[in-house]
C-alpha cells in the first residue's frame with residue numbers, strides 16, 4: 001500500500017537544496033479539502049491535502065482519472081476556492097482574499113499554460129506574450145522580454161499570429177506569456193496534451209530550463225509518465241488524497257507507481 005500523507009507528515013515536493021535550511025515554499029497547501037455537490041451527490045474531490053512546493057522546483061501531479069488533479073491545480077492556483085484548509089502563495093494566503101484581490105494576484109503572480117494554448121487569435125506573438133502586462137497596466141521590461149522571446153525560440157516570429165504557427169510554437173508563446181510577469185509559480189494543466197511526442201519534449205525541455213536557469217517554480221498536471229519524468233518530484237493523488245511522491249523520477253518508475261495506484265488496471 002502506498003503511504004498516505006497526513007497533514008502532520010507533510011511532504012516537501014522536492015528535496016531541500018541547501019543543507020540545514022528549508023527553502024521557502026512557493027506554494028503551500030495545508031489540509032485542503034474540496035467538496036462538490038451535496039446530499040447523495042456529494043463528491044470529496046480533495047480530502048485534506050498538505051504539501052509544500054519549494055521555490056525553483058518542477059513538480060508534476062499525477063493520479064488516476066477523477067483522483068483530484070485538476071481540483072488540486074485549480075485550488076493551488078486560486079482558480080477555485082477550497083472548501084476547507086489554506087493555500088499560501090509566496091507568503092500570501094489565497095483563501096482569505098476577496099474576488100478582486102484574487103483576480104489581481106492570479107494576473108500578477110501566477111502564470112498559466114493550458115493544453116489548448118488559449119492564445120488570442122487576433123493578436124501577434126509579441127502582443128500575446130505581453131498581454132498579462134498590459135492587463136496589469138505595467139510596461140514590459142525590454143531586456144526580460146527579449147530574453148524570454150529568445151529562450152522560447154520565437155525571436156523571428158514576433159509579428160506572426162497564432163494561426164501562422166505550429167502547435168509547439170503556439171505553446172511556446174503560451175510559456176513566454178506565462179513567464180512575462182516573473183510569476184511566483186507557473187501552473188501547467190496538461191501543457192503537452194495536445195502536442196506530438198517530439199514537440200512535447202521541446203516544450204517540456206523549455207519548462208525544465210526555466211526551472212534550472214531562471215529559478216522558476218513549475219507545477220504541472222499530466223497523464224504522461226514521460227512528461228512527469230522532467231520534474232524533480234512527482235506527487236501522486238488517489239481518491240482526493242496524496243498517496244505517494246517520487247523524487248528524481250524516470251518514466252518507468254512513474255508508470256510503475258501509476259499501475260500500483262490502479263490507474264491503468
Ligand SMILES: Nc1ncnc2c1ncn2[C@@H]1O[C@H](COP(=O)(O)OP(=O)(O)OP(=O)(O)O)[C@@H](O)[C@H]1O
Nearest residue numbers: 036037043045063064065066067068069070071072
Ligand atoms: N464542478 C464539479 N462538480 C461536481 N463534481 C466535480 C466537479 N469537478 C470535479 N468533480 C469531481 O471531483 C472529482 C475530482 O475531479 P478532478 O477533475 O479534479 O479529477 P482529475 O484527477 O483531474 O481527473 P481527470 O484525470 O479525469 O481529468 C471527480 O470525481 C469529479 O467528478
